[in-house]
Amino acid sequence: MNSxxxxxxxxxxxxxxxxxxxGIFSRVISSVKAVDNVSFHIKPGETLxxxxxxxCGKTTLSRVILRLAxxxxxxxxxxxxxxxxxxGDRLRRFRKNxxxxxxxxxxxxxxxxxxxxxxxEGIGAHGIARGGKKREIVEGLLERVGLSAGxxxxxxxxxxxxxxxxxxxxxxxxxxxxxxxxxxxxxxxDVSIQAQILNLLxxxxxxxxxxxxxxxxxxxxxxxxxxxxxxxxxxxxxxIAGAGEFYSRPLHPYTIALLSANxxxxxxxxxxxxxxxxxxxxxxxPPPGCRFHTRCPVAEDVCxxxxxxxxxxxxxxxxxxxLVDRKDPAPPGFLADLTLMLHKPAGESxxxxx
Amino acid sequence: xxxxxxxxxxxxxxxxxxxxxxxxxxxxxEIMKGTTLxxxxxxxCGKSVTCLSVLRLIPSPPGRITGxxxxxxxRNLLALPEKDMERIRGNDIxxxxxxxxxxxxxxxxIGEQIKEVIMLHQHKTSAEAGELAVRILDKVGIPSPAxxxxxxxxxxxxxxxxxxMIAMALSCNPEIxxxxxxxxxxDVTIQAQILELMxxxxxxxxMSILLVTHDLGVVASMASHVAIMYASSIVEYxxxxxxxxxxxxxxxxxxxxxxxVIGKRGRAxxxxxxxxxxxxxxxxxxRFRPRCLFAAEQCMTQKPPLRxxxxxxxxxxxxxxxxxxxxxxxxxxxxSFLISDEQHG
Numbered sequence: 001m002n003s004x005x006x007x008x009x010x011x012x013x014x015x016x017x018x019x020x021x022x023g024i025f026s027r028v029i030s031s032v033k034a035v036d037n038v039s040f041h042i043k044p045g046e047t048l049x050x051x052x053x054x055x056c057g058k059t060t061l062s063r064v065i066l067r068l069a070x071x072x073x074x075x076x077x078x079x080x081x082x083x084x085x086x087x088g089d090r091l092r093r094f095r096k097n098x099x100x101x102x103x104x105x106x107x108x109x110x111x112x113x114x115x116x117x118x119x120x121e122g123i124g125a126h127g128i129a130r131g132g133k134k135r136e137i138v139e140g141l142l143e144r145v146g147l148s149a150g151x152x153x154x155x156x157x158x159x160x161x162x163x164x165x166x167x168x169x170x171x172x173x174x175x176x177x178x179x180x181x182x183x184x185x186x187x188x189x190d191v192s193i194q195a196q197i198l199n200l201l202x203x204x205x206x207x208x209x210x211x212x213x214x215x216x217x218x219x220x221x222x223x224x225x226x227x228x229x230x231x232x233x234x235x236x237x238x239x240i241a242g243a244g245e246f247y248s249r250p251l252h253p254y255t256i257a258l259l260s261a262n263x264x265x266x267x268x269x270x271x272x273x274x275x276x277x278x279x280x281x282x283x284x285x286p287p288p289g290c291r292f293h294t295r296c297p298v299a300e301d302v303c304x305x306x307x308x309x310x311x312x313x314x315x316x317x318x319x320x321x322x323l324v325d326r327k328d329p330a331p332p333g334f335l336a337d338l339t340l341m342l343h344k345p346a347g348e349s350x351x352x353x354x
Numbered sequence: 355x356x357x358x359x360x361x362x363x364x365x366x367x368x369x370x371x372x373x374x375x376x377x378x379x380x381x382x383x384e385i386m387k388g389t390t391l392x393x394x395x396x397x398x399c400g401k402s403v404t405c406l407s408v409l410r411l412i413p414s415p416p417g418r419i420t421g422x423x424x425x426x427x428x429r430n431l432l433a434l435p436e437k438d439m440e441r442i443r444g445n446d447i448x449x450x451x452x453x454x455x456x457x458x459x460x461x462x463x464i465g466e467q468i469k470e471v472i473m474l475h476q477h478k479t480s481a482e483a484g485e486l487a488v489r490i491l492d493k494v495g496i497p498s499p500a501x502x503x504x505x506x507x508x509x510x511x512x513x514x515x516x517x518x519m520i521a522m523a524l525s526c527n528p529e530i531x532x533x534x535x536x537x538x539x540x541d542v543t544i545q546a547q548i549l550e551l552m553x554x555x556x557x558x559x560x561m562s563i564l565l566v567t568h569d570l571g572v573v574a575s576m577a578s579h580v581a582i583m584y585a586s587s588i589v590e591y592x593x594x595x596x597x598x599x600x601x602x603x604x605x606x607x608x609x610x611x612x613x614x615v616i617g618k619r620g621r622a623x624x625x626x627x628x629x630x631x632x633x634x635x636x637x638x639x640x641r642f643r644p645r646c647l648f649a650a651e652q653c654m655t656q657k658p659p660l661r662x663x664x665x666x667x668x669x670x671x672x673x674x675x676x677x678x679x680x681x682x683x684x685x686x687x688x689x690s691f692l693i694s695d696e697q698h699g
Binding site: 260 | 397626
């Protein structure tokens with residue numbers, strides 16, 4: 001499957017465990033399973049949204065895929081090549097093809113380099129162009145992301161958060177990548193600036209046939225940009241579905257809880273019940289059985305002892321839950337009714353939104 | 355409905371290297387008893403400074419309140435001696451901040467910090483305060499509160515710390531709770547819990563809440579009235595139904611159409627052109643003019659006052675009698691800078 005042409009990135013059973021040590025000899029006493037048996041794929045020109053709460057392993061997952069952290073197990077294939085075996089030239093080519101945009105544009109740009117040098121760094125390092133030609137490329141990129149070419153010699157502190165994020169995007173684009181990992185690219189920005197960046201990312205995707213792995217905790221943003229969406233909880237993928245299906249037919253209790261907690265800007269809507277009680281358990285001591293059972297409102301005995309395996313319920317819709325029947329998939333228990341409520345328009349007293 | 359707090363023509367100025375910055379410029383707000391007022395705006399628009407002014411907590415220098423009135427139960431808070439103000443803080447008006455991580459002192463236990471508040475404001479002994487602290491922690495949904503009193507902030511999660519902050523703010527039964535972005539730093543599922551908690555405490559004690567946020571979903575689900583703030587002034591004010599159902603200021607309309615909403619994937623996001631102006635040098639006339647689709651001659655010279663459009667619904671725009679969501683839709687349909695998201699078909 002990894003050699004098929006229509007899969008750009010394939011992640012198989014990826015694991016990343018961080019050892020927990022104790023005592024003066026740093027004896028390993030246990031491990032934090034930040035990423036645990038994660039599998040998914042991204043096709044060319046596709047955006048996969050990855051949602052989850054803080055600490056669920058989203059960022060670690062992206063770092064392992066980018067080879068910024070060593071995996072504890074599993075494989076990642078990029079265009080059919082095993083990423084963890086790449087060396088030398090082929091690794092360099094991989095690095096050129098996969099770029100990242102970080103969350104905080106205030107710490108991801110070197111304050112001592114000019115904007116021009118920041119964007120040109122990769123172009124020089126990969127020997128794509130030099131001198132005047134290099135400058136020409138950088139100026140073109142600046143204009144492409146909506147900044148003036150005249151900013152070449154200016155420094156990061158002279159720019160606002162939104163402009164800095166554009167600079168970070170120009171840097172990611174400079175090597176003409178196929179996949180860009182966007183790790184919370186709009187979380188640090190104001191709403192009006194957020195719209196600019198989301199629209200820009202959309203345009204670039206179209207113009208360059210880019211693929212994105214789009215990581216965010218904001219369900220509305222993820223739904224807006226993604227073709228498919230995955231939810232992650234305590235290092236595991238709990239559900240993957242096409243964006244339309246994810247919203248209209250969610251199956252995993254965690255997905256339904258997230259959708260229910262997402263507040264729509266429509267007053268008069270009946271207050272949704274708060275489904276999830278308590279906090280995410282400590283990753284040092286993950287619960288046995290299903291990782292989610294301690295917070296799951298419909299958990300049964302089987303969930304407390306046996307870990308669910310991912311099940312494909314329909315084309316491309318994967319869910320990891322004991323209580324979802326493969327043949328007749330429906331949200332478990334009372335969540336089925338709640339799911340219907342998610343789509344009901346605001347009541348009569350409600351306000352028709354813009 | 356009884357007006358509990360009335361802010362009129364509040365002005366706050368900060369001295370900066372580039373000159374005086376008007377962080378709050380002529381803000382009028384009212385908070386009714388037992389209701390929630392949502393104060394919405396982007397960073398730097400003056401939301402937090404407005405809140406801090408109510409408690410007279412503006413760091414001075416560089417800041418100073420240069421004008422206006424804040425009437426609480428008939429008394430002007432801005433004219434009170436510091437000693438009286440100390441009694442108002444905590445007892446009558448409390449505040450919770452955005453970052454529960456940085457607003458608790460890391461070297462004291464949760465118990466010591468809550469007890470300090472109770473002992474200071476209610477003149478209780480340490481033992482009495484301890485009992486009260488246990489009860490209030492239980493109230494805000496912290497499991498095994500007696501044990502938790504001995505915890506340090508770093509031993510708690512973000513959601514738990516925000517519960518502790520709420521417990522501290524509520525320990526003296528305030529009439530008004532000022533909540534400055536109380537859930538912004540929290541995950542959505544934790545946010546849902548905290549909002550539910552605030553709502554149930556309001557139902558029980560009948561306190562008023564001034565809820566500052568940039569999240570329109572949070573406002574829609576919590577507030578009865580909404581004020582939209584832009585460039586140090588209120589640009590629109592009304593009931594939550596008025597603001598969400600019939601917005602009349604171009605900034606409000608722009609804000610609402612620039613956020614992605616679940617279930618409306620195909621919709622293009624409107625982009626408010628340009629950037630928020632610098633409070634050291636606001637544009638002349640209407641401050642939203644350089645970014646406004648409807649800007650006209652008049653907007654260059656006259657700053658529009660906050661005027662009533664319909665009963666209780668006010669907007670600060672020369673044309674708010676004619677601009678509404680239908681006019682807006684028509685206008686943005688033809689505007690060339692509106693980048694449509696064709697990727698969704």
